[in-house]
Amino acid sequence: MRLNEIVFTDASPIESYGPGFFRVGGAVIEGPMITSPNGTQPWAGYEDTESLLALAGKVDVIFLGTGADVAHLPDVLQSQLDDAGVGVEAMASPAACRTYNILLSEGRRIALAALPV
Template sequence: MQLNLEHPDQAFYLRAADGASALVNDRRLYSSFILSPDRLVEDWPVLSVKAITAQDLEPALALDPEVILLGSGATQVFPTPAVMAACLGRGVGLETMTNAAAARTFNVLAGEGRRVVAAFVLNP
């Protein structure tokens, strides 16, 4: 059996994520960030999903996603209904999950060519 190493078509992919850090390609990040298959927005100034506002999601919405994966850290924490409504009002889905689950989901959706954006809250 022949084995071939496959490289993702997108510029950025997640190799790992937890509540304190994430590995994007071969680079370890320790502060919250936003990621699309072709763009990395570092130093996103969000420290807690409970405190997130609709305005905080503007950098993610500016990337024209069909869905935003909100990585809430090591545990699943949901944003306020107002934040969810702000996304849905623009026709963008918002799915909240742990950072590890968001990383796996991002890679699958990006690999399918979907317009996915992931926003990760990290608390080192």
């Protein structure tokens, strides 16, 4: 069987996650985080709309991990993202991490903002 190495874009894949943390590109991020082709950094959560809006035009969709369980985004956040033309898909953080990694491996223009499990 032939195995092909996955080549990611400039962004790093999610290597692992656990209670209160994410491991991205070898670095551990405690608490909520956002990762995109611009890098990985801590994220202040739903109130930090500026970090998400800054991705307008740079990514096609942001996967928003809502923690251990899927939850609806706050209406204000959803409205701001819609008004800016930023596509967002909310899902539980484990599913968001998996989906992000798959689409990243395809070279898609994506970002992930996630609350820890």
